[in-house]
Structure formats: C-alpha cells, structure tokens
Amino acid sequence: KPLVFSGVQPTGNLHLGNYLGAIRKFVALQENNDCIYCVVDLHSITAQLVHEDLPGQIRSIAAAFIASGIDPEKHIVFNQSAVPQHAELAWIFNCVARIGWMNRMTQFKDKAGKDRENASLGLLAYPSLMAADILVYRATHVPVGDDQKQHLELTRDVAQKFNIDFMEHIRARGYGVDILVGEEPIHAYFPPVEPLIGGPAPRVMSLRDGTKKMSKSDPSDLSRINLMDDADTISKKIRKAKTDPDALPSEAGGLAGRPEAENLVGIYAALSDKTKDEVLAEFGGQQFSVFKPALVDLAVTVLSPITGEMRRLMDDTAHIDAILRRGGERARARAEKTMREVREIIGFLQ
Numbered sequence: 001k002p003l004v005f006s007g008v009q010p011t012g013n014l015h016l017g018n019y020l021g022a023i024r025k026f027v028a029l030q031e032n033n034d035c036i037y038c039v040v041d042l043h044s045i046t047a048q049l050v051h052e053d054l055p056g057q058i059r060s061i062a063a064a065f066i067a068s069g070i071d072p073e074k075h076i077v078f079n080q081s082a083v084p085q086h087a088e089l090a091w092i093f094n095c096v097a098r099i100g101w102m103n104r105m106t107q108f109k110d111k112a113g114k115d116r117e118n119a120s121l122g123l124l125a126y127p128s129l130m131a132a133d134i135l136v137y138r139a140t141h142v143p144v145g146d147d148q149k150q151h152l153e154l155t156r157d158v159a160q161k162f163n164i165d166f167m168e169h170i171r172a173r174g175y176g177v178d179i180l181v182g183e184e185p186i187h188a189y190f191p192p193v194e195p196l197i198g199g200p201a202p203r204v205m206s207l208r209d210g211t212k213k214m215s216k217s218d219p220s221d222l223s224r225i226n227l228m229d230d231a232d233t234i235s236k237k238i239r240k241a242k243t244d245p246d247a248l249p250s251e252a253g254g255l256a257g258r259p260e261a262e263n264l265v266g267i268y269a270a271l272s273d274k275t276k277d278e279v280l281a282e283f284g285g286q287q288f289s290v291f292k293p294a295l296v297d298l299a300v301t302v303l304s305p306i307t308g309e310m311r312r313l314m315d316d317t318a319h320i321d322a323i324l325r326r327g328g329e330r331a332r333a334r335a336e337k338t339m340r341e342v343r344e345i346i347g348f349l350q
C-alpha cells in the first residue's frame, strides 16, 4: 500500500483552508493507503517560540483529525516532538540541503518579513524538518494545500542529493532500490515524493480578498471560517464575504479574473465533492444573493458535526493524550528503523 504522510501545525484556530487543503484529503486517503498524520509541534515554534497553551493547541489538532473521520487505530496519529528521529534526520538534511535552497522559499520570505536577519534559524530550516517528517517514514504521497508545493519540491531535491551523495554506501549495505529520476537511473534510499494537491479548492482564499490565502494569521477573523465557528458565525462571514456585482457564469472558464467568485464556487465544489462546472451547472446565471445562502447551508451541514465532535473530544483530554501516546510509539518504531539504516549509511557508530 502507498505510504501517505502529512502534518498540521498547532498554531491557532484551524480554518476551512486547512480543512479543504489538507484534513479532508487525509480522510479520503485512508481507504487505500497506509497513513501517518502528525501534529507538527516542532514546526510550530519556528515562527513563535512561546505559545499560550501549546498542549491545548496540540490536542485540538488531534481532535480535528479524529472528528473529521481519521481512524487512529488503522492509521497513525501522533505529535512530532514525541518522535525525536524527525529532528535527528532534519539535522542530517540541514547538512545535505544548501542555504541558497532555503533562501529561495517563498514561505520563509513571507513569514520572516522585512527583518529577515531577526527570523529564527528554525524558520529558515523549516523545509528541512518537513523533508525529514516525510522521509523518516520513506513516505511517497503527501496531501497538502497548494502553498506547500515549493516545500515538497525541496523535499525531492534533498532526497535526490542524499541518494546521489551516498549512493555507493547505500548500495554497499544492500539498501535502496533502482529508480529513474527523469531519464537518469539512480539507486535510491529515499523515494521521490508525490504531492497530492488537486481538487477544486487547492488554495482557499481569504473571504475579504480573493487574492490572499485564507490563513490563521490574518488579523481579520472575517477573512476565514474557523472549524470551531458556530452556524451563526459561518452565516455572518459568508454573507459578508467580498464578491463582485455580476451573476455567476455557467461554466468554470467564466470565473477567470473574478477571484472572489472563483473562491466561493471552489469552496462549494470542494465541500460538496463536485467540480466547479457541476456547481455552475446548478447556479450559473444566479446572483450571490441566491448562491451565498446555499453555501451557508452546505458549510454548516458539513462543518457542524465536526465542530460538535471536536468539542466532545476536547473535553476528554486523557483520551486524546492516550491516542497521541500510542501513535507516537508506533511512529517511533518505524522512524527508528529508517534512522538505524541512515546512521549506518553515513558511517556513524551505533
């Protein structure tokens, strides 16, 4: 079975972008894959070291995974800091990756802002830890939002450089397999990672500005729908969402140049498991005064059971902690198997 890995940071409230870009895909992938889903708490301290109630934030992401339908018995749900092998492999990848690769990352530029010299070293090295998260399990498929595409390309570059730099040592110990990277045959220890980004809403945009990504750090709460919002709040936010004055077109091509309309139609399509064309076959020619109430109904129908279940789970912290602890044990056993081989390939004594 293909091995799927992905993670979500425990930084503030989860929103519809996190749900549609990541968590909903995690749920769908469970059926035919072996999945490892991680609350990436080590990542969460790169931008901000001190968090108010980090344990509560970690539990709330685990609760969101489970409330959305992830089965922590069949698959693995854990928090990253419980598996020190992630940080160990990240250190090795810090020595494989080049500073220039990190400097080019748009997320680093966005999050570091103008005062780049003052950003944490961890924020610069973030993609190296992300590569380690995935490759410590030698996972091949990674469901993420479109904003993570560049980090996954870097993960492929790190894997490829490791495979090439250590090729003789990998082969000599009987590890790895022969693969083609493009036209080039190589003997690879780490597989090339495939991003799973598609769907009608790969990047959910702000409700206030269709050119900006919906994000936890936007100061306006009206810009996003949080997974913990109640029905009235969801309704208010969608009713106030920015739109243009025109009616909806009858096919997706007609959304070009209308970012807010495209965003709302994409959200509707993703929430209803339809394509944008199917949504527009139903709503083409209609005004937003008709479409928005339908979107409110759909969003509330999909999200409110998840919100309710999240609240219920968060009342039983012992249960969530037990799930994370058990997931951590299972993840550690798998990660240690890789690390024993990696230490040997590099030549560390153990």
Ligand code: AQP
Binding pocket: 007, 008, 009, 010, 011, 017, 018, 019, 020, 021, 022, 143, 144, 145, 146, 147, 148, 201, 202, 203, 204, 205, 213, 214, 215, 216, 217, 218
């Ligand atoms: N707007 C989005 N549309 C689609 N997918 C998104 N993701 C995040 N925002 C969107 C996806 O959610 C997963 C978890 O993201 P993360 O924990 O790495 O957090 P983030 O990307 O830092 O989240 P935010 O909300 O965007 O936070 P800030 O404001 O700090 O930048 C990932 O798969 C991500 O692609």
